[in-house]
Amino acid sequence: MTDFILEIKNVAKVYQRGGQSVRVLNAVNLDVSRGDYVALMGPSGSGKTTLLNIIGGLDSPSSGSITVGGTNIAELADRDLAAWRTSNIGFVFQQYNLIPVLTALENVELPLLLFKMRKDERRRRALAALELVGLAERAHHLPRQLSGGEEQRTSIARALVTDPKLVIADEPTGNLDAAAATNVLDLLARLNGELQKTIVMVTHDPHAGRRAKRLVRLYKGDLTADHAASEVA
Numbered sequence: 001m002t003d004f005i006l007e008i009k010n011v012a013k014v015y016q017r018g019g020q021s022v023r024v025l026n027a028v029n030l031d032v033s034r035g036d037y038v039a040l041m042g043p044s045g046s047g048k049t050t051l052l053n054i055i056g057g058l059d060s061p062s063s064g065s066i067t068v069g070g071t072n073i074a075e076l077a078d079r080d081l082a083a084w085r086t087s088n089i090g091f092v093f094q095q096y097n098l099i100p101v102l103t104a105l106e107n108v109e110l111p112l113l114l115f116k117m118r119k120d121e122r123r124r125r126a127l128a129a130l131e132l133v134g135l136a137e138r139a140h141h142l143p144r145q146l147s148g149g150e151e152q153r154t155s156i157a158r159a160l161v162t163d164p165k166l167v168i169a170d171e172p173t174g175n176l177d178a179a180a181a182t183n184v185l186d187l188l189a190r191l192n193g194e195l196q197k198t199i200v201m202v203t204h205d206p207h208a209g210r211r212a213k214r215l216v217r218l219y220k221g222d223l224t225a226d227h228a229a230s231e232v233a
Contacts (some may be wrong), residue, residue: 004067005166005198006032006055011064013050013221025051026221027064035196037189039203039212046218048202051171055200056168058084069165086114090159094171096151098143098158104130104150105139108158115162129157149180150206153187160191167191169201173208183209 013025025047032038040048053059054066057073065074069088076084098107109126130136133153140188143151160165169188173181189211191197201212209215217225 003034004031005034005036005069006030006200007065007067008051008055009065009067011051011054011056011061013047013059013065014062024221025061028218028221028223030197030216030223030226032200034198035192037192037199037200037201037213039209039215040218041203041206041209041215042218042224044204045220047221048218051218052170052200052202053170055166056089057081060181077200086111086141087162088165090162090167091158092152092159092167092169092172094174096143096148096155096175098151098154100143103140103142103144104135104154104157107143107154108161111158111162125161126157129161130154132160132191133157147180148176149183152176152180152184156184156187156191160197165198167197168197169199171202171204173203173205181205181208 008030009030010027010029011025012023012027013109015022015024028051042048050059054061055068056071061074063070068111071084073081073084105123105126108129109122127136127139130139135150135153135157137201138146138150146154172188173184176184185208188199188201192199201208203209214226214228216223
């Protein structure tokens with residue numbers, strides 16, 4: 001039996017706006033195996049970010065089920081969902097979302113403050129995460145002292161520091177120049193290949209999409225294609 005880390009079954013999402021119902025996702029079905037690397041692509045308004053937010057527990061489906069690591073998160077109460085999200089999901093965003101007055105090390109350490117853990121252990125784990133992304137020597141620099149690529153790698157370290165079951169990335173190279181984007185994509189590929197981290201990434205960049213193992217296309221809320229990224233020209 002395939003070891004699925006993520007199972008999406010008939011997930012639909014409808015928002016109420018100005019007294020009207022706006023359907024964003026239409027009964028989407030998707031399974032992701034442990035250790036997979038999936039890119040979600042599609043035009044603006046196709047539902048990519050909505051689906052990613054539902055996977056990460058930042059939003060809830062209007063119907064359907066979504067199971068991550070054996071937990072149907074659609075059934076969790078808000079308080080339980082927040083605790084589950086902290087322990088199971090690592091987030092990487094287009095905007096790095098680093099705290100300007102904290103060093104890289106302190107930014108990476110932030111998620112660990114929600115766990116019962118000694119300060120020296122938090123620091124050890126945060127430094128190990130920075131070392132993993134090649135930034136140990138920048139640990140005590142503030143975000144303004146880092147390049148955009150270094151800021152994004154710091155945010156990836158922050159996403160990894162809790163050893164999450166699933167890493168989700170929303171346009172992780174969207175604010176980077178070509179060289180920095182390539183470095184970030186190389187890092188994600190290494191985390192997937194060497195550490196077997198499961199990654200689901202939203203991207204508009206075909207080059208980034210081809211770096212994943214699978215490419216899933218969404219169009220107007222429907223999953224229209226799902227195939228190996230290597231098959232994409």
